[in-house]
Amino acid sequence: MIREKFTRGEGLLENFLAQRRFLTADRLILPQHREGRVLDIGCGAIPYFLLHTKFKEKHGLDPNVRVEDAQKLGDTITFHKIMFGKGTCLPFGPATFSTVTMLGVVEHFRMELFVDLLKEIQRILIPQGRFILTTPSPWTGPLLKVMAKFSLISIQEIEGISTHYSKRALQSCFGQADFDIQTMQFSYFQMFFNSWAVIIK
Numbered sequence: 001m002i003r004e005k006f007t008r009g010e011g012l013l014e015n016f017l018a019q020r021r022f023l024t025a026d027r028l029i030l031p032q033h034r035e036g037r038v039l040d041i042g043c044g045a046i047p048y049f050l051l052h053t054k055f056k057e058k059h060g061l062d063p064n065v066r067v068e069d070a071q072k073l074g075d076t077i078t079f080h081k082i083m084f085g086k087g088t089c090l091p092f093g094p095a096t097f098s099t100v101t102m103l104g105v106v107e108h109f110r111m112e113l114f115v116d117l118l119k120e121i122q123r124i125l126i127p128q129g130r131f132i133l134t135t136p137s138p139w140t141g142p143l144l145k146v147m148a149k150f151s152l153i154s155i156q157e158i159e160g161i162s163t164h165y166s167k168r169a170l171q172s173c174f175g176q177a178d179f180d181i182q183t184m185q186f187s188y189f190q191m192f193f194n195s196w197a198v199i200i201k
Helices: 014-026 031-035 048-052 067-072 111-124 138-149 155-159 167-176
Strands: 037-041 057-061 078-080 097-103 125-136 185-189 194-200
Touching (some): 037 048, 097 111, 111 125, 111 167, 167 194
Parallel strands (some): 037 057, 037 097
């Protein structure tokens, strides 16, 4: 059995934070959608969310996923290795997934790249399908650096952060990708350190 380490680098709180992201996102999933397919974008080297959530069919997408290690943890997950860039097309047909998630990932995307990806997410979601994300709150940038300095969180995970997304920024991105922003739900968790958002196709 491999050691269960779900993020890059080292950090005393990394597995705890992965668990909290999972619990927050999993509560936002509709029961009827669990009979369909889920895609976790940026699922990580070892996909904590996919290993613990319940769906009829699970897919994980990440350039760093260690397929062999993930499979040793048990579960049936289909993995896709893909590098994200301008004009990236997701390797799925229209209306393939009932749920798409990005948990602690969107902050690594510049806004224009995120909008491109959202257009693809819009395409692959079923009608009334849900896109769920979590991201650090905009004011946490300096705090995350201090936490990484003291090895509480992984410095590798925060080095790649390029954008801090506020509620307004997320609404703007969803609108540019032709989602109906009136369907967006948004709130905070972990004492306002992180936020979550849901948008419906």
